Amino acid sequence: MDRLQAMSILIKVVELGSFSAASKSLNIPLPTLSRKISELENKLGIRLLHRTTRKLSLTDSGYDYIKACKSILEQVEEAESKAKGEYLEPRGDLVITAPVMFGRLYVLPIVIEFLSLYSNINVQLLLSDRNINLFEDDVDMAIRIGKLPDSTMIATQVGRMRMVTCASQLFLTNHRVIDSPYDLTQLSCISLSTAMTTPYWSYKIPDSELTAHIDILPRLTVNDNDSAVNAAIKGVGITQQLHYQVKEAVDKGDLNIILTEFEPDKIPIHLMHRTGKYLPQKIVNFLEFASPKLMNRLFELSC
Structure with a gap:
């Protein structure tokens, strides 16, 4: 039994709220997916999910277990990235999210310039006016407009907006x-x-x-x-x-x-990324490149 695969499947089932949706997302046959979860429960000797015809939810044990799964998979991903050299040189896929209009006007030009300097980095820019969850959606960085809730994210303020x-x-x-x-x-x-x-x-x-x-x-x-x-x-x-x-x-x-x-107080704007003992060079380089440019653009806008 591939324990890490089973953990990933469990997380996707919970995120999407059903076995069928997870089956389509992961491109795994529904019977296979259901069997993987059952094997995991049998291995642990506990029930992880409450299953009814109308909804699916975590048991108390399942809630604790899935938190541990996310932490374990994040550490595995970090170890794999380190092994692939992402911690030594700027390379790999960089996923960034920003509000639609702000991203189009201010973030996209910076991303285009950044790509011209780093040939081994590919950027996926997700423009959305909803706050995409960096952990659940595998996003590396986010531009957030507004006061930030308490979280484990690392935030760099790049300006304020009227x-x-x-x-x-x-x-x-x-x-x-x-x-x-x-x-x-x-x-x-x-x-x-x-x-x-x-x-x-x-x-x-x-x-x-x-x-x-x-x-x-x-x-x-x-x-x-x-x-x-x-x-x-x-x-x-x-x-x-x-x-x-x-x-x-x-x-x-x-x-x-x-x-x-x-006018109310100006609204803060931050660049955010997930925590970690080490940061891939692609994130470090984008932070160093984008932060001063965003600061300058926002300062010009406030004048």
Whole structure:
């Protein structure tokens, strides 16, 4: 019995929530996959999974065991990478994730330049507005916008980003003067509906430590930033976005930034990677290459 293979299969079954999904993902026949899990349980003498017709879940013993499996497989992967020379020279596949628009504008140009310098490194750039799990999705590095939760990840801050409120000149001409965030409750707004957004907009009260949470009236709700920005340009309403998302429209005069004196604290941006006693050279080199370039780009944006 290949114990490491069985561990990998168990992890994939739990991650995907079913034997059939894991079978398709791993390209292993379903009977074979099911037998591998049963052999592992028999070897251990414990039940790892609760199986019903509707769902699959870990037993208490299974929960403890799968945590140990992940740690063991990570150490094996690290040992194999070290043996292949990834710890001695920059080589191999480097998987990076970043938010869609930020990745396209700021990360991709850096990746392209990086590839021109390191012929033995291949990069897979995953652009997604959800926070991809570095462990579960085998990702080496991530660019995160926002405050970081406590975790075992190593994070390098590369800058901070303004959160700005914008409207077109047409909209501002046709509506009353907006003197404070509380005026937004009476005006048409364009809101975002994503896993990362809140139902209110936050503002700082000048000359105080207070923060105001404004329940806006969404005239239009969309699930991507480009659509919100385009609707604001057309005069549909007011939108609150990260500065980089509206910079082009503001520079062209299509949007105006308002309520600047009430802007919330700038949002931190980090480069993150998984912990480990040793880091592959591909990660070390990308960190050293990308960090100062991102810092410079973000500093220019804040000026």
